[in-house]
Amino acid sequence: MELLLGVDIGGTNVKAGLVSGDGTVVASSMRGWSGGEPDEAVSLAARLAGELTGAHPEAAPTRCGTGCAGLVDGHRGTVLRSPNLPTWHDVELKAMLSAALGLRTLVDNDANAAAYAEYVLGAARGARSAVVITLGTGVGGGIVIDGRVYRGAHGFAGEIGHAVIDIDGxxxxxxxxxxLEGLVNARSLVARANEAIEEGARTSLADVARERTLTAKDVGDAAGRGDAVAGKVVAETGRVLGAGLANLIQVLDPDVIVVGGGVAAVGEPLLAPAREEMAARACGRGPNLPRVTFAELGELAGMVGAALLARDELDAA
Ligand SMILES: [Zn+2]
Structure with a gap:
């Protein structure tokens, strides 16, 4: 069976993996990095690929798919800019990787790649149209319609995190x-909790905040334990997310919306109010709403999805 190389370049690490034609990860490897220059990311990816193929001599990948954080023109494989990779401007990543790896290479936004993985193998499998939202430090999104990632006229579609929710925000x-990103990302969840603490709300989070900086996980965990203030903070975040989902259904009317990323680990206390708010803003659609569910593929979704995009969009040369 054909093997693919999947690469995922983020602001804090670079992942690479050998992925079989059916999306199974044969072997993968990850290296932390501090989001430096493009050259460094490319040599890191090439080094990881070399180590993987060295350890699996039977495995020679024929194509490479790479997901990269930031504003990526998926048609050309160029990274225009990336909040997580501040020195990157108009980086011809596809050309650089292709030369370093000696493989036909596709480059796309990491969220598009993750969305494609969920569509093919994960929570959106079997759907015709799906939107996948990743809630973390940033908020990424990818749209897949009839089996194809929808990239828009200039390659930038799916940037749901930068849809405007509050015009004076x-x-x-x-x-x-x-x-939307600034209202539902990990930092905003923590900011809402800190605000409640400053206002003197009685919450177990106040004790944690005295010891160290709160994290989104702290807030989610406290909500899960029944802390009413944390629950309110999570529900408010879910409600804002639901307004974002309502915008999606107005424009795209997808079958499924998949929510993933670190903040999604908060679980139903986040998604239940999001669904409710979405339904309230559905303008008479009744029960004809998308299924809103959690991502299934975890941390390697971007890497696997990028490999699958290479499988489906690059000719086997
Ligand atoms: Zn923005």
């Missing part, structure tokens, strides 16, 4: 303001 890393 706070500045966003993208240069805009009031974006």
């Amino acid at each position: 706070a500045a966003c890393a993208c240069g805009g303001s009031g974006c």
Whole structure:
């Protein structure tokens, strides 16, 4: 069976894996890095690929798919800019990787790659149209319609995190303001909790916050233990997310919306209010709403999805 090389370049690590034609990860490897220059990421990816193929001499990948954080023109394989990789501007990543690896290479946004993995193998399998949202430090999104990632006219579709929810809202890393990302990412969840603590709310999170900086996981865990203040914070975040999902259904009317990423680990206390808010803003659609569910593939989704995109969009040369 054909083998593919999957690569995922983020702000804190680079992952590479040998992925079989059916999406099974044969072997994978990850190296932390501090989001330096493009050259460094490319040599790191090439080194990981070399180690993997060295350890699996029977495995010679024929194509490479790479997901990269940031604003990526998936048609050309160029990274225009990336909040997580601040020195990157108009990086011809596809050409660089292809030369370093000696493989036909596809480059796309990491969220598009993760969305494709969920569509083919994960929570959206069997659907015709799906939107996958990744809630973490940033908020990424990918749209898959009739088996194809929808990239838009210029390659930038699916940037759901930068859809505007609050026209007078706070500045966003993208240069805009009031974006969904700043209202539902990990930092906003923690900020809401800190606000409640400052206002004197009685919550177990106040004890944690005295010891160290709160994390989104702390807030989610406290909500799960029945801490009412944490529950309210999570529900408010879910409600804002639901407004974002309502915008999606107005524009795309997908079969499934998949929510993944670190913040999604909070679970149903986040998604239940999101579904409710989405339904309330559905303008008479009745029960004709998308299924809203959790991602299934975890941390390797971007790497696997990138490999699958290479399988399906690059000719086997
Ligand atoms: Zn933004």
